[in-house]
Amino acid sequence: MPPETELTQHLHHLSVHIGPRMMGSPGDHAAAAYIRQVFANAGLQVEEQRWDCPYWSSEAIRLEVNGQPLPAYANTYSPSCDVTAPTVAIGTIAELQAAELVDRIGILYGDLASAPLTNIGYTIYNPERDRQINALLQAKRPAALLTLEPFSRVYEPLIQDWDLGIPSASVTHEVGLRLLQNTGQTARLMMTNRSTPSSSASIIGRTTSRSPNRLVLCAHYDTKRDTPGAVDNGAGAAALLALAHRLARLPLDIGLEFVAFGGEEYYASGDVEYARRNDGRFGNILAAINLDGVGQRLGANTVTMLAESAAFHDLVAEVVQQYPGVTWAEPWYASNHYTFFARGVPSIALTSAGTMNILHRPADTMDWVSPAKLAEVVSLVTVLVERLHPLPLAWTRPPA
Secondary structure, X not given: OOHHHHHHHHHHHHHHHHOOOOOOOHHHHHHHHHHHHHHHHOOXXXXXXXEEEEEEXXXXXXXXXXXXXXXXXXXXXXXXXXEEEEEEEEOOHHHHHHOOOEOOEEEEXXXXXXXXXXXXXXXXXXXXXXXXXXXXXXXXXXXXXXXXXXXXXXXXXXXXXXOOOOOEEEEOHHHHHHHHOOXXXXXXXXXXXXXXXXXXXXXXEEOOOOOOXXXXXXXXXXXXXXXXXXXXXXXXHHHHHHHHHHHOOOOOOOEEEEEXXXXXXXXXXXXXXXXXXXXXXXXXXXXXXXXXXXXXXXXXXXXXXXXXXXXXXXXXXXXXXXXXOOEEOOOOOOOOHHHHHOOOOOEEEEEEEOOOOOOOOOOOOHHHEOHHHHHHHHHHXXXXXXXXXXXXXXXXXXXX
């Protein structure tokens, strides 16, 4: 089968046949079962690393201001509520520090709504600014929150956190403008959301090897809610599955471990579970290669490296030169490679530059993915594996 056909089939199954793959959802379970079968068909030894999590869904929402209904969207993992209270507009951390929010509905806009807040329990990357905002929100105890979307006329919830415990919903800039023109007015927010016990899993496929050392290739397969997640990250998962089929039976001097991470989009639960089960075993990983958001049709594939030796960097640069469509990017952290380089494992991260603003949205369909650019990633990673597998562990690591 031509590589582009195989990649398209995997991507179609994940992003069209299954669709949204939010952690703990039926789509999440269906994707895990599909990946498990592909790994088994490739001849890999398959392990399932499972953890408990809630499956959350929004059933009904209504926002009224002075009795007039306005469109709103329940923030992911928000509890249900029926709150009637005056509104308070808050645009900066300083304003949040000074605000009186008890028995008030806070409206977060401006700097506070410039990007989604990192979850309180997110262990991959949790900047100080987000930790400060979350701590203030918990201390101020608002009755509810309304968050203005960073982009007009689309919803990507600013708050997506089951640990915060404050009812919250998103409104567009257009609705936010009306609210801010009359701050202090009374609003009513009614939401019926459901959270039921569920589980999710990362699927691991391993080759048989006499060497205790291994090379890790990984991608997450889960999505935010309400998005088919083709670029993020059906594309990376499809490339991982194609690589498993291509590399599983090659005679290599090292074991290969293919990790399809679940739970990356909300709490990095798959990374937490992987780290727990591999405590003390990161030292025998030659390198980790992460695929997240690759193959975007209007972008270029990019590569960056972390925790690498100079010799390893030079080898990757030599290989990348063979692919004129691939560019170098600055190191970035909010993905599965963090789990490895933060523990001293030399890591390569591939994504796309110049992507359209579709990630985490219903518009993230496979129309935006280029099969040729996905095939480019598979070819590049294959060459890297062929170059890396005979090398000793110390060669990829910087001097102590």
